[in-house]
Amino acid sequence: SDTGRRAELTTPAELLEQARSLFAASVVYSPSEPHALGVVTTLCGLDALLPTISATEIAELPVAFDTRGWFKDATEAARYTGRVLLPRCNDTTLAVQAGTNSPFLADLVVGWRMCQLWMDDMCANVTQRDILSFILEGSHHFDGAPVVQYVGWFNHTREPNPELLEECTAQHRLVTIASDLSENLSFLSSLPPASRLTQPADLLPATFGSEAGGYDQALTFAAVIMSDGDNLAEDWSTLRPALERRVALNSSVPISWTVSNRWVRFGAPVLRWFYETAAAAGGGGYDSFLMGPSGYGYLFPGNISSAAARGEFARHTIAAAVELDMEAYVHWDVDKTLDPERAAAHAAAAVALYNNTAIRGAFMLSSVPAPDMVGDVVVINSPVVPWGFSDAATAASALSAAPRGTITYVYQTLGSDPALIDSLAQQVAPHVRLVGHRTLLRLARERAGQPCPADARS
Incomplete structure (x- = not known):
């Protein structure tokens, strides 16, 4: 193919076994607590953890963090991400994605070691807005990137443009990379760059x-x-x-x-x-x-x-x-x-x-x-x-x-x-x-x- 990668055929069971061999520990989550999935996905990228729904699902893997019952809501989860995990995360790009969404971006969050968060009212709710402000500005984590970007999609800011999360920030520099339904971005972003692209000159109709x-x-x-x-x-x-x-x-x-x-x-x-x-x-x-x-x-x-x-x-x-x-x-x-x-x-x-x-x-x-x-x-x-x-x-x-x-x-x-x-x-x-x-x-x-x-x- 023109991707520069060699493809190998395998079975789902073999692929799962190969994947398991890459992890030294697991992070446990509950499907009934989607608000914790941002923490789970962030930890998977930072510490190469395998997400599981049971501490005994994979007996040979020790549990690094059992998130079940740890966070009562998305606000607590986002606060933990910002205060504890953010210093080790990507310092140009973060993910804003609800745990109830399809996990299209999980591979990218893990591959790029992003912090992932979601709060449903982070523009109007004072507590949530303060957490967002700390992550983007108060933490100084993104100070080296004058323009910061997020992947995902947030479209209820209650501001003049409901889609632009930057309207809810002090510095207004947060670029939206609308990508909530984009597949395989971790793989695609790892492929060799395209040769310089050119466009043909306009023809008059x-x-x-x-x-x-x-x-x-x-x-x-x-x-x-x-x-x-x-x-x-x-x-x-x-x-x-x-x-x-x-x-x-x-x-x-x-x-x-x-x-x-x-x-x-x-x-x-x-x-x-x-x-x-x-x-x-x-x-x-x-x-x-x-x-x-x-x-x-x-x-x-x-x-x-x-x-x-x-x-x-x-x-x-x-x-x-x-x-x-x-x-x-x-x-x-x-x-x-x-x-x-x-x-x-x-x-x-x-x-x-x-x-x-x-x-x-x-x-x-x-x-x-x-x-x-x-x-x-x-x-x-x-x-x-x-x-x-x-x-x-x-x-x-x-x-x-x-x-x-x-x-x-x-x-x-x-x-x-x-x-x-x-x-x-x-x-x-x-x-x-x-x-x-x-x-x-x-x-x-x-x-x-x-x-x-x-x-x-x-």
């Missing part, structure tokens, strides 16, 4: 006819961005079949897809498959990739408290753009605790960090509008179709009604049939041009009278 493809104020230009945020779980379960469907359609209507740049670390072969499959769609040149909200990872970049952490986040985004031959990202930056003027200033300041870099464009999603140019970075504000569509005729009417000369985009939610994009293309008015997102940025730069910058991705 056949609807352009003999036109040179330059900006024309009598026309309306739009890119279609298919996305469900920066999300390993959605990439795994939804982007993959969507790309396979796209290849089967053999369409030349351009689509720009977001894919998590974090696959570079969590599974480079997966990322390579995405690139190779997209390059085959429509014969190649019509599909392209950019980063989802908001660049390096899922958070509100304008909210990051410290200038050092904001700069570090931007540097990670730039490095990913170079490595993945990307030149744009979707920018989602909504802080409803600020007045619109200050929120706009925060967002523009975050975009300004990409001046003179590989990042050439930002597509603003539900954010306070920024100037059309922030330094040399093109900003595409306010998509005409902002949160996806299921009726191509309605979306086509919205695009067709936009003032001529408009440069905009359609944000289509991942999981919809790519055939809807073909239907959209068939129903827009003759003056509407659907183009790839890189072509759209070039046209916006041309409209603004700005030269194309030198290639900063080499």
Whole structure:
């Protein structure tokens, strides 16, 4: 195979016996106490313990820790993890995963020696929030990583965005790696890195006819961005079949897809498959990739408290753009605790960090509008179709009604049939041009009278 690993066939019994031989002791848990499973999984990674439901299940293994009855609830378990186990854990990445969830992330937590925790109300509940604050900030465990990340999924913050746990933290630097339904990440992350990935140049669709493809104020230009945020779980379960469907359609209507740049670390072969499959769609040149909200990872970049952490986040985004031959990202930056003027200033300041870099464009999603140019970075504000569509005729009417000369985009939610994009293309008015997102940025730069910058991705 192209994984660099040799596969051997074995039976389940043989595999279990081989696995048992790797452990010197066990950690006992009760299936009726799922709130303790974060402690159990963390200990498995730190001390190479085998989880069992009985102290006598494997007679030859001594019991290192019997967690049964030890923690009355998830709050006690998280406090123990933070106070006792955290100093020995991974100092850049943690796991936030309920014990009642399917254990998709258990292998990664163990392999990366992460601390795993879960509290169901850690934003509004003062006690739980204090524990989270201690783990992320008070412990100083993550001080060496200006941007900290968590794998898993927490989506009831009670804040303006229920999905962003960083809103409940003081430093607002916690990146969400949405991955609660992602399989085999420990194995995938151990595979050799992909060779440098490149994207074919945008081809102009056949609807352009003999036109040179330059900006024309009598026309309306739009890119279609298919996305469900920066999300390993959605990439795994939804982007993959969507790309396979796209290849089967053999369409030349351009689509720009977001894919998590974090696959570079969590599974480079997966990322390579995405690139190779997209390059085959429509014969190649019509599909392209950019980063989802908001660049390096899922958070509100304008909210990051410290200038050092904001700069570090931007540097990670730039490095990913170079490595993945990307030149744009979707920018989602909504802080409803600020007045619109200050929120706009925060967002523009975050975009300004990409001046003179590989990042050439930002597509603003539900954010306070920024100037059309922030330094040399093109900003595409306010998509005409902002949160996806299921009726191509309605979306086509919205695009067709936009003032001529408009440069905009359609944000289509991942999981919809790519055939809807073909239907959209068939129903827009003759003056509407659907183009790839890189072509759209070039046209916006041309409209603004700005030269194309030198290639900063080499």
